[in-house]
Amino acid sequence: METLNKLLSMKTKSLLLLLLLTLSNSMFSQTYITNVTIADVEKQRWIPNQTVIIKDDRIVNIQKSSKIKIPESAIVINGTDKYVLPGLTDAHIHFFQSGGLYTRPDVIDLQKDMPYQKEIDYSHETMEEVLQRYLQNGITNVIDVGTTINFLKQRELFKNNDDVPSIYMTGPLLTTYEPSVYKNLKDDEPFNLVKTVEDGINIVQEQLQYQPDFIKIWYIVGADGLEKEASARKNLPIVKAIIDEAHKNNLKVAVHATQRITAQLAVENGCDFLVHSVDDEILKADFVQLMKKNKTILCPTLIVHGGYVNIFGQTINPSDHELLKADPHQLGSLLDLKHLPDSLLINNYKKMANSKEGVARLSKADSISMANLKILSDSGVLIATGTDAGNIGTLHASSYLAELQTMKKSGMSNWKILQASTINGAKILDKENEFGTVGIGKKANLIILDDNPIEAIENITKIHRVINKGVVFNPDELIKDTPADLAQRQLNAYNFRNIDAFLEPYAEDVEVYNYPDKLLFKGKEAMRKNYSQIFENTPNLHCELLGRIVQGNIVIDQERVQFRDKIVEAVAIYHVENGKIKKVYFIN
Secondary structure, eight states, rough: OOOHHHHHHHHHHHHHHHOOOOOOTTOOEEEEEEEEEEETTTTTTEEEEEEEETTTEEEEEEGGGGOOOOOOSEEEEEOOTTTEEOOOOOOOOOOOOOOOSSSSSSSSOOOSSOOHHHHHHHHHHHHHHHHHHHHTTTTEEEESSOOOHHHHGGGGTTTTTTTOOEEEBBBBBSOOOOGGTTTTGHHHOOOOEEOOOHHHHHHHHHGGGGGSEEEEEEOOOOOSSSSSHHHHHHHHHHHHHHHHHHHHTEEEEEEOOOOOOHHHHEEEESSEEEEEEOSOOOOOOHHHHHHHHHHHHHEOOOOOHHHHHHTTTTTOOOOOHHHSSSOOOHHHHHTTGGGGGGHHHHHHHHHHSSSHHHHHHHHHHHHHHHHHHHHHHHHTTOOOOOOOOOOOOOOOTTTHHHHHHHHHHHHHOHHHHHHHHHHHHHHHHTTTTTTSSSTTBBBBEEEESSHHHHHOGGGOOEEEEETTEEEEGGGSSOOOOHHHHHHHHHHHHHHOHHHHHHTTTTTEEEEEETTTTTEESSHHHHHHHHHHHHHHHHHTOOOEEEEEEEEEEEEEEEEEHHHHHHEEEEEEEEEETTTTTEEEEEEE
16 A cells, blocks of 8 residues: 555656646647548458548547648648557456466465565556556556456556556455455455355445446456356356346446356346356357347457466466566566476466476367357457456457467458457447547557558567657657666577567677677677577576666676586676667676
């Protein structure tokens, strides 16, 4: 709470300056995106040779470029050979979770190594950076489907910020089962335990004062020792009471349901937004028709389960995109299982994840989830893209691409994936008249792409510009890497033996020394040659960070490196200039 109060105080002091700067930059100006191809996500077509005109935070006109005369005072973006899409929505995230190894002590308890309070503080301190990472990835709207009272308070800090997405939130999850580790955290508690119908009604009313955008139910079965259908039906009166009370107060309800029976009961009783896929059986026609009849939207979150298994099984292999765009410190934490001291606990998790039963269980659940997504999508059920980011191994913002790729693997077309990522996200909130398409009168929340995402969904990451609330951003300039970020990024890539990602934080003319002044080599190409051999010939390579000191543009890392059958300790000193690592000194 002290951390949150400090953040609130600092933010208040800077609001006036921020407002004045924003007004001076935007007053009276208009932005013209010329000669661009517009995505009509509803009709699944491209409209070429258009000019989009933006004033303040709205699209005020769209016409053929040949018909537009551009005033001299306008801001002009040349859209030739580029594509304009609505800003993306991640319809399922959790700010109270960081995506790192220590964020779910109810799943794996590593509090001896990282007290959970530190994890809570980190998530509050980095909320603005997390939001900027989303915007950097073209995500102009985020929906937190289960947060804490403190995060509901903290979102107020960002209401007038142009450089972060719009934030929509539920309150804490209403549940009949609460993991003990989260109890007694007061306003940092992500769960509200509901034991009776009256509890459910009262807690909905209590959450109203914090102005949540909707209510979330964590529909967990089996924790009471009953078989899943008996457990689901036992708790159904509570679920129904919560839904009814939320609807009385004009709030929609999201329900976490991964079994067919919990999903069915939730939809039958008025659930508006079903989060997660049914992964225990293939859906039948009656369920599909129920979803369509009730206009329930599904957010499938396909990658989150595999994220846990890959971390615990120590088989994680992040993409170049994640190595570059993720929070490098949380990504780096995902390899800590290789060196944490509780080897018995870690080996048990690794054995469980990599066992034949564990692998088969994940494979079956994934195949059912993807088959059900294809069935529902083909039948016209509205699908909204969401990652469940914040869970262990599902990193904020950078995990979005992997979710899209898995939706593609399920059989969805790229146009349907774009619909799920834009207009359908708006429909969750009944805001399709405000955003989700490129149209006159809509919010100017847009992304300009260098390549066509219908040809390859990966092109969604080739972002030329992001326009948020009418303000134009170069995505490469939204987040300024600190020297510690650069040091961590190269360390992550070193541990994953990814030579291109390893070299990315370094200057082209980097110099590498044995301390104090013995030059080992100079330039990226020499570095590539040396480290490529190490990466190729050392499958068990792992560097553990023992300590880090940051002084201005200098980062000093104390490291323990496993190199084949040897373990050596060393100190690496990184000198950063102009946003790149310019010099490295090793002390052995």
